[in-house]
Amino acid sequence: MDLLSDLNEQQRIAVTTTEGPLLILAGAGSGKTRVITHRIAYLIAERDVPPSNILAVTFTNKAAQEMRERVEKLLSDVRLQSAPLVSTFHSLCVRLLRRDIAGLEEGYTRSFTIYDQDDSVRVTKACVKDLGFDEARLSARQVQSQISHAKNSGLDAELYAARVESHDEKRAAIARVFRLYEERLRSNNALDFDDLLIKTVRLLRKSDDVRERYNDRFRFILVDEYQDTNSLQFALIRLLTQKQQNICVVGDDDQSVYGWRGADITNILNFEEQYPNTQVIRLEQNYRSTQNILDAAGSVVKNNTERKGKTLWTSNPSGDLLRYYQALNAEVEARFVAARIEEHLRLEPKTRAAVLYRTNSQSRLFEEALRRAGIAYNIVGGFSFYERAEVRDIVSYLKLALNPHDSIALMRVINSPPRGIGKQTLDEIERRAKDYAVSHWETIAIMAEGGERLAARTVAALKNFHQIITKLVEASGREPASEVVKAAILDTGYANTLKAENSDEAEARLENLQELVNAAVDYDNEEAGGLREFIDAAALSSDTDQYKGDAHVTLLTVHSAKGLEFPVVFIVGMEDGLFPHARSASDKAALEEERRLAYVAITRAEKYLYVTHAMKRRVYGEELASEPSQFLNEMPLEIMEDLSRGASWLSFARGSSRLESRQAARALSGAGDSKRHTGKTYDSAESIAEFFRQRSQQVGGSSASAPAKATTQKARAASASNNSPSSSASGFVPGTHVRHPKYGRGLVLRREGSDDSAKLTVSFPGFGQKKLIEKYAGLEKA
């Protein structure tokens, strides 16, 4: 088979440049996966590289699996002795550590357990409690994320503590939790997700032996989604490429959306400096989307300053206009989306649609609307299979089967199903474990022998539990994984308790457990890994792994959608404070990341792209007014079609921007001209548009290169609407959040007149818009 015939020129160079460092800047939809898979196949088939010398690293299992399958397909007529290793960063680390962790000399053994985030939070919580800190003031979740952040930036507990200012009480507390947390993990022979990378890097640094071995083994390394790598992952790559520099990284700086998780965009921006003699290849032809969709994406992302800059182009037709919809509230938005999906499926039963949202909590309304419309959907994220309580319980039993000293697992299931071991007994176990300085498991063994101050009932209950686990441990020594899973479900009483409940919910849980058994059976058949690997896979499985490519309708966050494509895409909740998220508003870098996120969302679409927003939305159970996202304003309005009922932000923004430079700059396209509106009938929309116009001036427009233009724009706006924006430094300019003695929090929409006699139009959630004279209103900044 000719591996190069169906590639374009750039792709071909990317595939055949096999020696030396290579940076492939691959725009969205430019055939990135195809290049990687062809490259692997090419190395094997044309350059006679033994597959075992190739390592390809991805971020998700799903991507890894897809890559494996595609390579296999390309090489279907080549006989292979081995397969290239296609793996996620985390499973690569597990693989190394399962073999060599003892070389670290930190007391860890090869049978270490992996703590996922939920486990980590549990440990953190226990640490906070045991150190006597107030759990309400020091939320375990927050502390855990601080610890994780520290670990990812190369700080251990000691370094972190040393960095904490003495007066910063909270951080000092976190530092103490951090230290205890690390101790607990170590004494449980457990590693959290961050440790997997940290320990691997440390091991490769420490042991020349191990480092050499893997340098010799992996002579050709590929890294996908390189823009998402963090400093530890970079260090890992560095260590693996000491002997050779056949390192090929593929990424797109415009799609870097994991900065909050420690991803370091400079890894890709500075790759050429880190690896001298790097060849750079740009893949800029997009095969996925229509021209209009690409225009929208480009028009948004070009507002970012921190980027390498590239322009996607396509030979695809311009396609349909983007479809815009302004909903009264979030419920209406969901109903609109469901109705449109129904329509698309009616016209094209085989099409696939995706609903993309910023936060998982938005999914519920769409689930309800789709269910009501009788449309089947698939949802990614939220509670994934391995995160369900019953699955986690059984997995905990399995962990105990391999290592009964795993206290986290033990405490999780010691009384589920209920077997008469209550809080009193648990506290007693905790106390004694600490006193004797032995594991909970050993403590239970001692207590099960009976003794002073223990009720006979308690002793019997503990004995029972001890026996159950002992049996599981024995079973794990001789039975295949699936049999141990069955035992963990049946012999622990778990299944019986669920059956006895006799409810629909219990029924569903039983089905999930059946599913777990099925997974284990598959595992027994396919790989000879055994229970250990089965549990590792469960721990490392991720949300995006649940994505089913053949589903007609998929609900997922924008983050989870990265790397996927759909003929029909809905980007919903395009509102200020939601997308971009409020937590990013203050920070320029964070806002740029949000913008890249918008870019990712837009470029998922092949043919039809919908953008929607709601005027009102429930937050914390309270209904709040919301403004359209600034990213909507950054799209070319003339390639949007307005599907809103009645007046909308778009209809007004379009009318009001007619005279302004943005229109002139985009005069190329004649679309939208037929939809001229005077704006006079659109009271609320008018104020929203006003708000935008004002804000774009405050922010200084989209590019730094046009100060002169910004001034004329400002002057014109001022004369047109009789405003004097930002002339009174002390006053409340539109966009400011204010507090009113009677109406509470509100948003300034408009300001008329100057100095302190200015008239303000302020929108108060729940009270509507009020016109107020600034000097009498008693407003304060909120």
Added chain:
DNA sequence: GAACTTGCTGAATTG
């Protein structure tokens, strides 16, 4: 010890 009630606090994105 278990099941139920109340009252509080807090959700951004994920391997």
Added chain:
DNA sequence: CAGCAAGTTC
């Protein structure tokens, strides 16, 4: 509004 911890009752 929801999920969780502490408090209450059987």
